[in-house]
Amino acid sequence: MSEHGPLSFNVPEPMGRPGDEPDFSYLDVPRAGTVRKPPVDVDHQDIRDLARTMIRVLNRDGDAVGEWADPVEDETILHALRSMIRTRAFDERMMTLQRQGKTSFYMKCTGEEAIAIGQQLALAPGDMNFPTYRQQGLLLCQDYPLVDMISQILSNANDPLRGRQLPVMYSSKKHGFFSISGNLGTQYVHAVGWAMASAIKGDTKIATAWIGDGSTAESDFHAALVNASVYKPPVVLNVVNNQWAISSFQGIAGGDSATFAERAHGFGIPSLRVDGNDWIAVYNVSRWAIERARRNLGPTLIEWVTYRVAPHSTSDDPARYRPRKESDAWPLGDPVLRLKNHLIKRGLWSEDRHVQAEAEYAQEVKAATKKAESFGVMGGGSTARDIFDDVYKDMPPHLREQRQKLGV
Amino acid sequence: MAEMNMVEAIRDAMDIKMAQDRDVVVFGEDVGYFGGVFRCTAGLQEKYGKDRVFDAPINESGIVGVGIGMATYGLRPCVEVQFADYIYPAYDQIVSEAARLRYRSAGDFTAPITIRTPCGGGIFGGQTHSQSPEALFTHVSGLKTIIPSNPYDAKGLLIAAIEDDDPVVFFEPKRLYNGPFDGHHDRPSKSWAGHPWGDVPQGHYIVPIGKAAIRREGAAVTILAYGTMVYVAEAAVAETGIDAEIIDLRTLLPLDIETIVTSVQKTGRCMIVHEATLTSGFGAELAAQVQERCFYHLEAPIARVTGWDTPYPHAQEWDYFPGPKRVGKALVAMMEEI
Numbered sequence: 001m002s003e004h005g006p007l008s009f010n011v012p013e014p015m016g017r018p019g020d021e022p023d024f025s026y027l028d029v030p031r032a033g034t035v036r037k038p039p040v041d042v043d044h045q046d047i048r049d050l051a052r053t054m055i056r057v058l059n060r061d062g063d064a065v066g067e068w069a070d071p072v073e074d075e076t077i078l079h080a081l082r083s084m085i086r087t088r089a090f091d092e093r094m095m096t097l098q099r100q101g102k103t104s105f106y107m108k109c110t111g112e113e114a115i116a117i118g119q120q121l122a123l124a125p126g127d128m129n130f131p132t133y134r135q136q137g138l139l140l141c142q143d144y145p146l147v148d149m150i151s152q153i154l155s156n157a158n159d160p161l162r163g164r165q166l167p168v169m170y171s172s173k174k175h176g177f178f179s180i181s182g183n184l185g186t187q188y189v190h191a192v193g194w195a196m197a198s199a200i201k202g203d204t205k206i207a208t209a210w211i212g213d214g215s216t217a218e219s220d221f222h223a224a225l226v227n228a229s230v231y232k233p234p235v236v237l238n239v240v241n242n243q244w245a246i247s248s249f250q251g252i253a254g255g256d257s258a259t260f261a262e263r264a265h266g267f268g269i270p271s272l273r274v275d276g277n278d279w280i281a282v283y284n285v286s287r288w289a290i291e292r293a294r295r296n297l298g299p300t301l302i303e304w305v306t307y308r309v310a311p312h313s314t315s316d317d318p319a320r321y322r323p324r325k326e327s328d329a330w331p332l333g334d335p336v337l338r339l340k341n342h343l344i345k346r347g348l349w350s351e352d353r354h355v356q357a358e359a360e361y362a363q364e365v366k367a368a369t370k371k372a373e374s375f376g377v378m379g380g381g382s383t384a385r386d387i388f389d390d391v392y393k394d395m396p397p398h399l400r401e402q403r404q405k406l407g408v
Numbered sequence: 409m410a411e412m413n414m415v416e417a418i419r420d421a422m423d424i425k426m427a428q429d430r431d432v433v434v435f436g437e438d439v440g441y442f443g444g445v446f447r448c449t450a451g452l453q454e455k456y457g458k459d460r461v462f463d464a465p466i467n468e469s470g471i472v473g474v475g476i477g478m479a480t481y482g483l484r485p486c487v488e489v490q491f492a493d494y495i496y497p498a499y500d501q502i503v504s505e506a507a508r509l510r511y512r513s514a515g516d517f518t519a520p521i522t523i524r525t526p527c528g529g530g531i532f533g534g535q536t537h538s539q540s541p542e543a544l545f546t547h548v549s550g551l552k553t554i555i556p557s558n559p560y561d562a563k564g565l566l567i568a569a570i571e572d573d574d575p576v577v578f579f580e581p582k583r584l585y586n587g588p589f590d591g592h593h594d595r596p597s598k599s600w601a602g603h604p605w606g607d608v609p610q611g612h613y614i615v616p617i618g619k620a621a622i623r624r625e626g627a628a629v630t631i632l633a634y635g636t637m638v639y640v641a642e643a644a645v646a647e648t649g650i651d652a653e654i655i656d657l658r659t660l661l662p663l664d665i666e667t668i669v670t671s672v673q674k675t676g677r678c679m680i681v682h683e684a685t686l687t688s689g690f691g692a693e694l695a696a697q698v699q700e701r702c703f704y705h706l707e708a709p710i711a712r713v714t715g716w717d718t719p720y721p722h723a724q725e726w727d728y729f730p731g732p733k734r735v736g737k738a739l740v741a742m743m744e745e746i
Contacts, residue, residue: 128481161514171513178480179513183504189470190505193477200433200483200705202461206479220499223470228464390511393518393573396618396662 009159012251022329026256027305029331032059032278033066040292044245044270051261054213054305055056057277068284074348076121079306080279081343083141084113084336089361090140091310098314102377103153105167105261109134111277111327114335115240117141118282119208122290123176130178130191131210133168134240144175146365150372157381158372164386185211185218188237192224195293196235206234206293216260217253227302235291236286237269237301240330242308247321249263264301272325276304277335280342305332311379384408412608413600414585417559418448418524421566422486424612426456429484432570434461436471436488437508445490446526446585457595464564468498472523476506481521486570492527493536499544506575507550522569526582528636528683529715530589530729534583534722539714540635540684545577546661546693552617555579555659557638558588558605561658564615572617581635589636591731620664622671626653629677629742631696632668634658637730638683644735650743660690668694671702676707677742681735682690685713687706708745713738 015023016324035055038047057069091108098106109116116137120129129138139149151158153167161171173181178187178194193207198205211221216239228235239260243250250256264271270292274285284306291298307330312319323329375381388395388403395403425432434449434456440463443450447464453461454622465470468489475485489495495502499702506519519684545553552574556562562580569576587599600606623638628651631641638656645652653671657664672678678698680691691712698710721728 130477142610162514164514169512171515171516173516179509179517181504181508181512183500186473186501186505189473189501190477190480193474193479194481195477195479196474197478197483200478201481220469220473220500223467223473226465226467227470227474253661313494390515392552393510397665398662 004274010150011257014249014251016323016326018321018323019193020323021325022326024329024331026404027331028054030054030056030233032056034068035068039065040288040295041297042270044265044268047270047272048265051259051265051271051273054273054275054285055281056278057280057284058278058338058342061286061339062338062345063343064280068281070284070287072280072283076149078348079141079341080117080121080283081336081339081349083117083137083278084339086364087113087117087137087140088336089365090146090357093285093362093365094150097153099371100300102373103167104378105314106153107133107168107313108310109136109355111330111334112240112242112280112306113137114279114339115238115306116277117302118279119236119238119286121209122283122286126179126205126313127148127207128176128191128194129204129210130187130194132178132187132212132215134181134212135210136168139170139172139175139209140178146368147372150369150377154372154375154377155379155382156372158375159382162386162389163379163382176373183356184215185220188224189220189227191235192227192233194229194234196231197235199231204294206236206290208236208238210238210240212245213239213243213250213255213260214248214253217264225267229269229301232298234296235299236289236293237299237304239301240306241303242306244312244315244322246312246368257300258329259303261303263300269299269301271301271303275332276306277332277338279339283308288397300336307332409607410610411601411606412559412563413587414559414562414580415447416514416551417563417608417694418566418580419450419452420608421570422449422452422562425454425486425567425570427613428453431483432486433478433483433498434459434486434669435464437464437466437490439463441487442487446582448524449488451638453646464556469501472501472506472521475521475523476501476509476519480509480517484520484526484570486522488613489523489525491537491539491661492525493539495541502551502575502577503548507548507575510574511550512628518573521575522566522576522578524566524578524580527579528581528583529720529725530583530591530593530636530723532725533720538720540682542660543684543688543690544578546690550570550575552580552662553579554617555660556658557581557584557628557635557656558603558673559600559608560605561621563608564613565617565658567612568614570582571614571736573694576617577612579635583636588639589638591729592643593726599714615658618620618662620658620667621656622667623656624655626651626652627675628652629670629679629739630668631679631681633681634660635683637683640730640732640735641681643732644739647660648734648736648739650739652739656690658730663697665697665701668698672698672702676705678702679704679713679738679742680713682732683715683730685717687717689714708742711738711742
C-alpha cells in the first residue's frame with residue numbers, strides 16, 4: 001500500500017471560456033513609471049525582479065512618467081503613431097481581401113502594433129530582424145512598398161516571392177526583414193547566429209529575434225537562448241506574449257509557472273517584462289536593449305505583454321475558445337489610443353488629425369490594393385516557370401528535366 | 409602531392425578554405441580546442457583563432473540554425489554534427505530552413521552552409537554510431553548530398569562544398585577515415601599509405617559536385633555504390649571474377665545520371681549497393697531512374713544489396729553490414745539471370 005494518495009494530472013485552463021466573463025486577474029499590472037531603469041551595463045543578477053514586473057511609461061492620463069520616459073523626438077513619435085494607424089488600416093483591408101476571395105489567407109496584428117513599430121524605429125540601417133508572421137509593422141513603418149506587400153498576399157505577377165510563399169510570409173533583406181518561415185521558432189536561432197557573425201566580423205550591426213508566447217515551447221527557443229548565453233552576441237530576444245497561441249492560452253506554453261522573461265534567468269541573460277501596448281515603453285526599452293547589444297554587452301530578452309485582439313488568422317474563430325468580449329477587458333488597452341492620447345496631451349496631435357490620418361491611410365491602402373490587384377489576385381499572373389528557379393543557385397539537370405515535362 | 413588519410417584530407421580542405429576566405433568559420437561539438445573526436449579539425453583553432461574555429465553547445469538544431477543565421481549574414485560556415493546518427497535534432501533547420509531559404513525568399517536570402525557528419529557502420533558503433541541517413545536528405549529539395557570514398561575526393565569535394573552557394577550535407581564514412589575497408593573484418597586493417605587515392609595534391613583543388621567516378625571498368629554488370637561500399641564492391645568483383653563496372657557516385661544529389669545510364673546501357677545489368685536500410689533508401693531512387701531510362705537495355709531485374717530494414721545492431725555487425733560475400737552472391741545470382 002502506498003502512503004501517498006493517487007497522483008493527479010495538471011492541464012492548465014484559461015480564466016475564461018466562451019460564455020464566461022473576461023477575467024485578467026492573473027495579470028499584475030503595476031502603475032506606470034514605478035519600475036526603475038538600470039544602466040545598460042547592469043549585471044543580469046541585479047535586475048532579476050524586472051522579469052516579474054512590468055515596465056510601463058504611459059499612465060491613465062496619457063502622460064509619460066518614470067525613469068523609462070526618456071524623451072523621444074517629435075518626428076519619431078508622430079511617425080510611430082502614423083505607422084500604427086497605417087498598419088491597422090492595412091490589416092483591415094487585407095482581411096477584407098481574404099473575405100472577398102482575392103487571397104487565401106491573412107493574419108492581423110491588431111492590438112500588437114506598438115511592439116514591432118517601436119523596436120524598428122529604435123534600430124539602425126543594416127540591423128536585421130528575424131520576425132514571425134505577426135510583425136508586419138516592421139515593414140509598414142519603413143519605406144517598404146505597399147503594392148509589393150499586397151502583391152505578396154495576392155501571389156500575383158508582381159509578388160517579390162514569385163508566388164511561392166503563403167500570404168504574409170514576406171522577405172526583404174533591404175529592409176532588415178528576414179524571410180518568414182512557417183516553421184515556428186526556427187528564426188530565433190538564426191538571429192543569434194546572424195548576431196554571432198556580426199561579432200565575428202567585428203561589425204557594429206545587431207540582430208533582433210522575434211517569437212510568440214506559444215512558440216517559446218519550441219526547442220529552438222532553448223537553442224537560441226543557450227547560444228546567446230554562451231557567445232553573448234548582439235541580439236535582442238523578443239517574446240511577444242499576446243496571451244494566445246491559436247486556441248491555446250499562454251498557460252499551455254508554461255506561462256502560468258513563470259513569466260516568459262524569467263526564462264532568461266537560467267541562461268544568465270538580462271531580461272525585462274514590458275507593457276507591449278505602451279509605445280513609449282516599447283521604444284525606450286528597445287533602445288536600452290539595442291544599446292546594450294551595440295556596446296558589446298550581449299543579449300537581452302524582452303517579454304512584451306500584449307493581447308491578440310484579432311483572430312489568430314482568417315482561418316480562425318476565437319469565439320470558440322475565449323470570451324467574446326475578452327479583448328475589451330484587456331487591462332493594457334489599445335496601443336493606438338494610448339499613444340494618440342499622449343500626443344494630444346503633448347499638443348502634437350488632435351482628434352481631427354487622427355480621423356484625418358485614419359482616412360488618409362485607408363485611402364492609401366485602398367489605392368495600393370487596387371494597383372496590386374491589377375497584377376492579379378489569388379495566384380493570378382504567376383508563372384509555372386517560377387516553380388523551378390531558386391531551388392538551387394543553378395538549376396540542376398533533374399529540375400531542368402522536370403520543368404520540360406511541365407512544358408514551361 | 410602528399411600522403412594523407414581521410415581525416416587529414418578533410419582537415420586540409422578546411423585549412424585551405426579558412427586561409428583563403430576569412431568568411432569561412434568552423435564549429436561543432438568538441439571541434440575547437442580538442443580538434444574533433446575524429447581529429448578532423450585538429451590544430452585549426454590554434455591556427456585561425458577562437459572566433460573562427462570554436463566549440464558549440466550540445467545542440468544540433470542550434471549548431472545548424474546558428475550556422476544558417478551566419479550564412480545569411482554572409483559567412484560560410486562549415487559545421488560538424490558529431491555523428492550522422494545525431495543529425496535528427498537539426499532536421500527541421502536543415503529541411504525547413506537551409507534547404508528552402510533561397511526558394512522561399514526568391515534569392516533574397518541564401519544559406520551557403522556545409523554540414524559535415526561522420527556516417528556509416530562497420531565499426532561496432534551499434535544503433536547510434538553507424539547509421540547512413542542519406543536518403544532523408546536526398547529527398548529534400550534544395551540540398552546537395554555528398555559522400556566521398558577516399559582522401560583525394562574528400563578534400564576536393566569538401567572544398568567544392570564550402571565554395572558552393574547551396575547548402576550541402578557532407579557525409580564522411582568514418583570506417584574510411586584511416587584506410588579503405590572492403591568488409592573483410594577478419595583481415596588486418598589497411599591504411600591509406602601507398603593507396604593511389606591517399607596521394608592528395610597540396611593546396612587548392614576541387615572535385616566537382618554532381619560527378620560520379622568509374623572506379624573499375626567492366627562489361628558484365630554496373631554496380632552503383634558510394635562510401636565504404638565502393639571497396640566492398642571491388643572485393644566482391646575480385647572474388648567472383650565477374651567483370652563489373654563499379655561507379656562511385658560521390659554526389660547523390662545532384663546525381664550524375666549520365667554516367668550511370670551510359671554504363672547500364674553498356675552492361676545491361678545494374679546492382680545497387682548501400683549500407684543504409686533497404687526500404688525507401690537511396691537505392692530505390694537509383695533503381696527507379698535506371699528502370700525508366702535503361703528499360704530496353706536491362707537483361708535482368710535491378711538488384712539492391714543493402715542493410716536490413718532494422719536498426720543497426722551491435723553484436724550482429726557483420727550479419728548486418730553488406731559485405732563482399734553478400735554482394736558477391738548477389739552478383740553471381742544476377743549473372744545467372746537470362
